Amino acid sequence: MPELPEVETVRDGLARHVLGRTVTDVDVRRGYSVRRHDAGPLDFAARLVGRRLEAAVRRGKFLWLLLDEGAGRGDDALMAHLGMSGQLLVRGPAAGPAALDDAPGDPVATSGPTGWVEHPHLRVRLRLDDGSALDFVDQRTFGHLSVPDLVPTPDGAPGGLGSARPAVPAPVAHIARDLLDPALDRDAVVAALRARRTEVKRALLDQTLVSGVGNIYADEALWRARLHGTRPTAALRPVEARRVLDAAHEVMTEALGQGGTSFDALYVDVNGASGYFDRSLAVYGQDGRPCRRCGTPVRRDAFANRSSYTCPRCQPRPRPRRPS
Numbered sequence: 001m002p003e004l005p006e007v008e009t010v011r012d013g014l015a016r017h018v019l020g021r022t023v024t025d026v027d028v029r030r031g032y033s034v035r036r037h038d039a040g041p042l043d044f045a046a047r048l049v050g051r052r053l054e055a056a057v058r059r060g061k062f063l064w065l066l067l068d069e070g071a072g073r074g075d076d077a078l079m080a081h082l083g084m085s086g087q088l089l090v091r092g093p094a095a096g097p098a099a100l101d102d103a104p105g106d107p108v109a110t111s112g113p114t115g116w117v118e119h120p121h122l123r124v125r126l127r128l129d130d131g132s133a134l135d136f137v138d139q140r141t142f143g144h145l146s147v148p149d150l151v152p153t154p155d156g157a158p159g160g161l162g163s164a165r166p167a168v169p170a171p172v173a174h175i176a177r178d179l180l181d182p183a184l185d186r187d188a189v190v191a192a193l194r195a196r197r198t199e200v201k202r203a204l205l206d207q208t209l210v211s212g213v214g215n216i217y218a219d220e221a222l223w224r225a226r227l228h229g230t231r232p233t234a235a236l237r238p239v240e241a242r243r244v245l246d247a248a249h250e251v252m253t254e255a256l257g258q259g260g261t262s263f264d265a266l267y268v269d270v271n272g273a274s275g276y277f278d279r280s281l282a283v284y285g286q287d288g289r290p291c292r293r294c295g296t297p298v299r300r301d302a303f304a305n306r307s308s309y310t311c312p313r314c315q316p317r318p319r320p321r322r323p324s
Contacts, residue, residue: 002061002082002086002214003061003212003213003214003216003217003252004060004061004178004179004180004211004212004213004214004217004252004256005217005252005255005256006082007058007060007061007062007063007082007212008058008161008180008256009256010063010082010087010088011056011057011058011063011161011162012056013088013090014056014063014065014088014090014134015055015056015162017090017132018053018056018065018090018128018132018134019053019054019055019056020052020053020054021052021053021128021129021130021132022050022051022052022053022128022129023048023049023050023051023052023053023126023127023128023129024049024050024127024128024129025049025126025127026044026045026048026049026124026125026126026127027045027124027125027126027127028041028044028045028123028124029122029123029124029125030123030124030141032123032141033123033124033136033138033141033143033144033145034124034144034145034146035144036081036144036145036146036148036171037145037146037147037148044145044146044147047076047147048067048078048126048147051067051068052067052068053065053066053067053078053128054066054067054068055162055163055165056162057077057159057160057161057162057163057165058160058161058162059159059160059161059168059172059175059177059178059181059211060175060176060177060178060207060211060212061081061082061207061211061212061214062079062080062081062160062169062171062172062175062211063079063080063081063082063088064077064078064079064080064160064168064169064172065077065078065080066163066165067147075149075150075167076147076148076149076150076169077147077148077150077169078145078146078147079145079146079147079148079169079171079172080136080143080144080145081143081144082138082143083138083140083141083142083143083144084140084142084143085121085138085139085140085141085142085143086136086137086138086142086143086144087135087136087137087138088134088135088136088137089119089134089135089137090132090133090134090135091132091133091134091135092128092130092131092132092133093130093131093132119135119137121137121138121139122135122136122137123136123137123138123141124136124145146169146171148169148170148171149169149170150167150168150169150170151167151168151169151170151173152166152167153166153167153168155183157183158183159172160181161180161181174208175207175208175211176189176207176208176209176210176211177210177211178210178211178212178213179210179212179213179245179248179249179252180212180249180252180253180256184210186242186245189209189210189245190238190241190242190245192209193209193210193233193236193241193245194233194234194236194238194241195233195234196209196233196234197232197233197234198232198233199229199230199231199232199233200222200227200228200229200230200231200232200233200236200244201218201219201222201229201230201303201308202229202304203233204218204221204222204244204248205218210245210248212252213248213252215284215303215306215307215308216281216284217248217251217252217255218248219283219284219308219309219310220247220251220281220282220283220284221244221245221247221248221250221251222244222247222310222315223282223283223309223310223311223314223315224247224250224251224282225240225243225244225246225247226314226315227240227243227244227315228310228315228316228317228318229303229308229310229315230317230318231318232318235318254280255280258280283298283309283310283311284309285309286298286309287299287300287307287309288300291311291313291314293311293314294311294313294314296311296312296313296314297312298310298311299311299312
């Protein structure tokens, strides 16, 4: 699933290519892709046609495009959650036709009536007033689009990166600020992390504590911080809690500079290009390979239907507590 650097790469591309454009038509190819829009596909389209895209905003893994306000228009936004394979691709004059990097065995793309190459997994298309289009492509269909109402942020600070407006889509209201958010209170997150009664990796993945961190960057941050993911949060010293948060901030910033992490063609930016931070991963996906720091083979363990990767030497597993 795309994590903060991948979603931020998409947000940045949208900010550069579609802002200021007005939606002229909406074509929902698969209703399931707007399943979170409770009023259905027709209302989804009606709330977008004639609206101008004013800002591209992100909090954690959630992304939204602010819509212009005016008489008869709601205080709302076009929200996207990419799920495991969702892509937002800009086509036409604003960015040129997006590249297709279909994995072997994918259906062959066909040419649509606009002359654009039709992606076989196109779910929703927004046509824009300059002749371009914004396509939502989703092979595994876990992603979704909706047009929810905006609600004020409790602290009065901007809702997310990309806009100073102190509002977020209602479904994002419970999502914590992320480590790249200037409004984040790092001391408060350190205190909240240590107050949890769980393991440190599970806490990092809790989007109500700090958002944007997923399995990849949690493993990388823990390796940099020399902490094992099963370390109890209550046993963390403040300096250790801060160290792992700083490590997560550092690794995600580096990944962002390389366009994120792409293991296959399912994650691309708005122009269809893949990120290449996978070449810089120290432990994630490196099972059996030598640790870059000490040479010990990286270990893979099962974790919540996924995997955790650690260096047994740099990240010693905490000793079980003896019964009192």
